[in-house]
Amino acid sequence: MRILDKYILFRYLKSVFFTLFILIPIAVVIDVSEKVDKFLRHDDLTFLQIIKEYYLNFILYYGNTFLPLATFIACIMFTSKLANNTEVIAISSANISFTRFLRPYFIGATILAVLALGMNHFVVPNGNEVRNEFEATYILSKKGNRSFVKNFNLQLNDSAKIFMKNFSVLNNKGYNFSYTEFEDTKIAYRIVAENVTWNEEKGTFKLSKFRERFVYADRDSITNGIDTLMTLDFTPDDLLISGSKSMDLTSDKLIDFIEKSERRGIKNLNAYYVELYQRTSLPISAYILTLISVSLSSRKKRGGTGVNLALGVGMMFMYVFFMKVAVVLGSAPDANPFFMAWLPNIIFSLIAVYLYLREKNQG
Template sequence: MLFRYLKSVFFTLFILIPIAVVIDVSEKVDKFLRHDDLTFFHILKDYYLNFILYYANTFLPLATFIACIMFTSKLASNTEVIAISSANISFTRFLRPYFIGASILAVVALGMNHFVVPKGNEIKYAFEQEYIFSKTENRSYVKNFNLQLNDSAKIFIKNFSLLNNRGYNFSYAEFDGIKVKYRIVADNMLWDKENGNFVLSNYSERFIYPDRDSIAHGDKRVMTLDFTPDDLMISGSKSMEMTSDKLSEFITKSERRGVKNLNAYHVELYQRTSLPISAYILTLIAVSLSSRKKRGGTGVNLALGIGMMFMYVFFMKVAVVLGSAPNSNALFMAWLPNIIFSIIAIYLYYREKQQG
């Protein structure tokens, strides 16, 4: 029974994934053909392999839910559930193979969510930046950026281009309490990726001592700072490209630097655990809904299940939006869909248990 359940899940997944691939190919084929140097193998390896990993992981709860309903409805229509009940096997015992299967799927999804999919997203996004997105679609420019590097140092950049790693109107200041003790400004800055530092052009620096100030000017100055151009992109979409250990490190580092509203990153991190755990909740709902033979057969159960699944997706999207807002509780919002549907699952479970 466990093998048949898992086979139904992956069969459903293999039906959904090609649909997503075909839709994506139809939307992007003209963009692929614009690049003479872009080979089929390159598209398959760097884009569609990671595309499939992302959507397989995204569709896994949906596939689990639909497969569970169809598999259990088939058992019910063949009166196998009645036979199991007649053998004095409780509904709780009947659920055991489902929960073993849900545990396997949850473990796989946890590994995918926390490590595999983010690495794939990073490769896929690099491909999209180079071959699919136009310059206006790229996350290419940052304006009026402030960053606190540590307790006593801050930077300000008027404009920074991520296309050529060049910034304009740069300012760096060090403080002793609330008093400025050192400040340097530059018209231009260029990130030297090879050496891991910034090259400042047309700069002016000022040392402030208790009894005097010292001012110096120059054409070029190499400066090492505790940030890179990647740190300039404070956006929730970036979180999808970081494994969970790097994401946690990034959140901690950004909080220390005084970056405001990191809730989008928190929600992404928490959902990487909450979504796999939903396999248990959705499995319990699906079995409870479809373990009884109904007039109308599998179609009625499937319609109820799909409606329930759309409600779950709706609550999940609302939770992401609300959880990313300033001053919201990101942990609670990330788990809110699971909390709501856990209540529904428990109600359906006890109802079915009493009827059994």
């Protein structure tokens, strides 16, 4: 690697992390101002616990979220500074093509992409789980927690299905429970209960005031009882099916969860698929955003860095807008989640190629 490559790479990475160190404290200060009164309500909550369980994972999450923005802004500012100091002209005068000039930038983008992939797939989901548990315990009101579900159907396998009128995850208790087994299209077994209670230690459900029915070819057998225990292939966590839960699962667990849910007959899992695919598409955007930012700012312009920064920030907000739209559209039942998760990258890669070819031809 040449001295020039090392110089650009070092300044590129330094600018990215410096930008992150500016953005993250701002997010922390805003969050502290909003939540300090809620922290003070709990006498048993220590300062070390707030830092360890909440703000450490808060920084990991928002640092990873801000990484594309920091990459874009830092790359524009650093490259604009090179252009304003006529360093880019000197590099071009040394017969170094624009394509060759991009090499240290893409080495830096590769480092950031690999870092972001590891964070997205494994580190951040674990942190989200701890942070969300902290929020549920100390910050969110009971009304704000999704801890109560109504009219829940779940297909456990090809021949078994459960239904619950309502269930509270706070006290692990539900009402109007039924479990049905089928042979082809006919009911073979059914048990209903007025109350059902989950025992987490034993991994069993306690059914109270139940009625059990066996259906035979020539007769039915019906039994009533006070209490009975059942072991079923689901837990109360499976009742809270929402796209937000996917953020708390590492990618291997998320894949297992999707496969298990598909076997259970849950129809629309696109929100989970979008989350899974975006964990790869967002880190790859480091290459696209780097190419756009260098192509925009590698020439000295009237107005200096401010013009380049304004163009870049505007384009970055467009990227964020397309990304949010892709999440919403990709979660729809009839959507293609893979295509929608990659759509922002597809659109902006076309923009990046156009800007690259224009800058290359002008050089």
